[in-house]
Amino acid sequence: MSDTATYKNAAKVLTGTVVGFTGSPTSGQVSEQDVLHIEKGAIAVNADGRIAWIGAAGELPEQYENAERHDYQGQYLMAGFIDAHVHFPQYRMPAAPGKSLMEWLSKYTFPEEIQYGDEAFAQRAATVFLRELFRNGTTSALTFATVHSVSVDALFEAASEFNMAMVSGKTMMDRMAPEGLTDTPEESYAQSQSLIDNWHKKGRARYAVTPRFAVTSTEEQLRFAGELLKANPSVLMQTHLSESPGEIATVEELFPDAQDYTDVYARFGLLTDRSIFAHGIHLSEREYQRIHDAGASIIHCPTSNNFLGSGLFDLPATKKAARPIAVGLATDIGAGTSYSMLATMAEAYKVAMLKGYALPAFEAYYLATLANAQILRIDDETGSLAVGKYADIIVVNPRATPILEHRQQLSGSLESSLFACMILGDDRLISATYVAGNIVHQID
Numbered sequence: 001m002s003d004t005a006t007y008k009n010a011a012k013v014l015t016g017t018v019v020g021f022t023g024s025p026t027s028g029q030v031s032e033q034d035v036l037h038i039e040k041g042a043i044a045v046n047a048d049g050r051i052a053w054i055g056a057a058g059e060l061p062e063q064y065e066n067a068e069r070h071d072y073q074g075q076y077l078m079a080g081f082i083d084a085h086v087h088f089p090q091y092r093m094p095a096a097p098g099k100s101l102m103e104w105l106s107k108y109t110f111p112e113e114i115q116y117g118d119e120a121f122a123q124r125a126a127t128v129f130l131r132e133l134f135r136n137g138t139t140s141a142l143t144f145a146t147v148h149s150v151s152v153d154a155l156f157e158a159a160s161e162f163n164m165a166m167v168s169g170k171t172m173m174d175r176m177a178p179e180g181l182t183d184t185p186e187e188s189y190a191q192s193q194s195l196i197d198n199w200h201k202k203g204r205a206r207y208a209v210t211p212r213f214a215v216t217s218t219e220e221q222l223r224f225a226g227e228l229l230k231a232n233p234s235v236l237m238q239t240h241l242s243e244s245p246g247e248i249a250t251v252e253e254l255f256p257d258a259q260d261y262t263d264v265y266a267r268f269g270l271l272t273d274r275s276i277f278a279h280g281i282h283l284s285e286r287e288y289q290r291i292h293d294a295g296a297s298i299i300h301c302p303t304s305n306n307f308l309g310s311g312l313f314d315l316p317a318t319k320k321a322a323r324p325i326a327v328g329l330a331t332d333i334g335a336g337t338s339y340s341m342l343a344t345m346a347e348a349y350k351v352a353m354l355k356g357y358a359l360p361a362f363e364a365y366y367l368a369t370l371a372n373a374q375i376l377r378i379d380d381e382t383g384s385l386a387v388g389k390y391a392d393i394i395v396v397n398p399r400a401t402p403i404l405e406h407r408q409q410l411s412g413s414l415e416s417s418l419f420a421c422m423i424l425g426d427d428r429l430i431s432a433t434y435v436a437g438n439i440v441h442q443i444d
């Protein structure tokens with residue numbers, strides 16, 4: 001803080017309405033004191049890309065007076081969204097009309113993913129994918145790559161150019177997939193370990209061991225995945241769990257000795273507090289209990305679940321006081337139908353309503369930001385607006401479209417205004433996106 005000359009050259013001050021949320025990771029509850037709301041607010045960002053100060057614009061410390069000003073009056077300055085389950089090699093796949101998960105995978109997904117063995121193709125795709133995230137206000141993600149190591153390299157390289165927090169891993173898949181898209185247990189172990197050595201904790205990159213799901217991995221490969229997780233105590237594990245009835249029936253056939261789908265992962269050391277399961281729609285009480293006991297997390301992907309007809313995620317069931325489970329929110333592109341976390345929150349609201357729960361707006365925003373950061377274990381650097389964290393900030397225009405302009409006339413509170421943004425929102429609301437203090441997207 002001694003060299004104020006640095007600030008004059010590179011620091012920024014963003015002004016607008018500052019809005020932020022903290023909350024409880026296991027209940028999702030956001031109480032009044034968890035909401036940060038400064039009507040005429042300012043955020044000062046240091047040259048290192050981190051938030052240096054947050055407060056009322058009128059109280060901006062003197063040292064930032066000559067810093068570059070970015071004025072967003074009448075708009076919300078919020079923490080960037082985090083997408084906690086997304087497949088980067090499926091970036092151009094939304095709207096592939098598979099009739100079920102298994103058909104969708106074989107008919108559309110696998111032929112597309114095969115192309116990522118080509119390094120140049122993967123690099124081009126990574127650039128397009130990141131631009132689409134930024135356009136939608138997403139500043140971090142937990143991402144599946146393909147079975148090819150070069151696809152992971154391409155994504156981490158592209159993300160590192162923006163100093164973006166990215167968690168990813170090479171998909172492990174040794175059966176029930178076409179040639180060119182499978183590895184062996186030994187290869188998957190060696191390649192994953194080498195990617196961990198090259199990328200994990202390099203800058204803002206983090207690694208997740210990534211067996212696609214129990215259907216496409218033999219017992220031996222799942223055992224190797226469990227060993228990888230054990231050998232690397234700070235990496236995460238991501239996979240799919242209990243997405244569709246057809247998939248669950250296949251898992252039962254493939255693992256006749258397992259108690260249930262969750263038990264398949266538990267048997268191989270993959271049910272841990274670093275385990276992140278996408279979907280978890282059709283879980284039994286025993287499975288909820290085991291997921292709770294392990295401290296594992298479930299990621300809700302509502303647009304994907306609705307598009308593939310997979311089922312309705314039971315958000316209230318995860319809140320049971322005796323065994324609460326940490327839940328995150330995600331697009332699951334390419335089965336998901338929108339890159340927008342606002343649109344994803346709208347769909348989550350509708351699915352929750354069908355399960356008898358009116359998801360509060362503050363809770364939805366919390367899920368899409370800090371709750372996801374906590375699950376990804378990057379909450380020390382992103383997921384909320386706090387001094388010392390990276391300035392992963394989005395500017396949300398609550399009047400971005402004609403219908404929102406009209407609807408906001410009826411908004412008597414911050415919650416009502418944010419609810420309208422999420423129900424009627426998409427990429428058009430994201431006026432600007434900052435990653436580590438640098439502007440990476442802007443609507444002219």
Ligand SMILES: [Zn+2]
Pocket residue numbers: 085087240278332
């Ligand atoms: Zn998925």
